[in-house]
Amino acid sequence: MPASDTDNLIQHAQSLVTGVTLNVMERPGTGTPVICLHGIWDNWQYFLPLVAPGPGSFEGRPLLMVDHRGHGQSSKPESGYEWSDYAGDVVTLVKERGYERVTLVGHSLGALTSLLAAADMPARIESMVLEDPPLPLxxxxxxxxxxxxxxxxxxxxxxxxxxxxxxxxxxxxxxxxxxxxxxxxxxxxxxxxxxxxxxxxAIPTPDVTIDAPVLVIQAGIPEQRAFGEGGRELLEAVIPNLTVETIPHTSHNVLREQPEPYRQLLAEFFGG
Incomplete structure (x- = not known):
């Protein structure tokens, strides 16, 4: 990726009332913020393919790529790594920044985190992208x-x-x-x-309906896919507006392997 694509990223050390400091890399913009949440033992750089301008880049909107607690340059406490802890950080980040509406984009652990965070603040969710969520566990x-x-x-x-x-x-x-x-x-x-x-x-099942449109992007190779049999039914029970797409010849890290088809799906889903 050309250096010019990352030159406008701003790094924040976001201290939360949950007691952790999250490393946040932000591409400034206007409109509804997009918060990107990586998978387990990964970091914010997973979402670098979304930074370059063009279709599927959420161009013009604020793009926040976050290191989860325990990952990258974020705080690494001795404990506090339940699914709910990650989700709590996201909810707190959204509220402390005063965001009324957000789009959540999550891969693997980040997809589960997005789902749980959305259940805690459904009115603030404009849309979600869940990349190969490990459902069922x-x-x-x-x-x-x-x-x-x-x-x-x-x-x-x-x-x-x-x-x-x-x-x-x-x-x-x-x-x-x-x-x-x-x-x-x-x-x-x-x-x-x-x-x-x-x-x-088990992942705590959301007890509220998430009305926002949700796109699931699953891996194309069945034996390397985390979004397993029964996962769609679990999501359809709480997400009426669900779309599931597959990118062929990909394993679990879909965006890392096939960024252009991934961005094309985003462009089609979000209309540009």
């Missing part, structure tokens, strides 16, 4: 987080090597990027996620 995924927690204790070189073995299709630079993001994630993030998944702890 899979208890077996807890073992993956246990393995990642053990891996986090190793050297950078060892982590890169393990990623190349685990995901042999990765290029060297992609494995290095994954390793950096993992090592920059608080251990409590991985520990809590693993414990909740192994205990088969």
């Amino acid at each position: 899979r208890p077996a995924s807890g073992d993956v987080f246990r393995a990642l927690l053990e891996l986090k204790g190793q050297s950078f070189e060892a982590v890169v090597e393990e990623f190349m073995i685990w995901r042999p299709w990765l290029k060297q630079e992609e494995a290095e990027g994954s390793a950096r993001r993992l090592l920059d994630t608080a251990s409590g993030v991985l520990r809590t996620a693993g414990e909740r998944l192994l205990a088969n702890a």
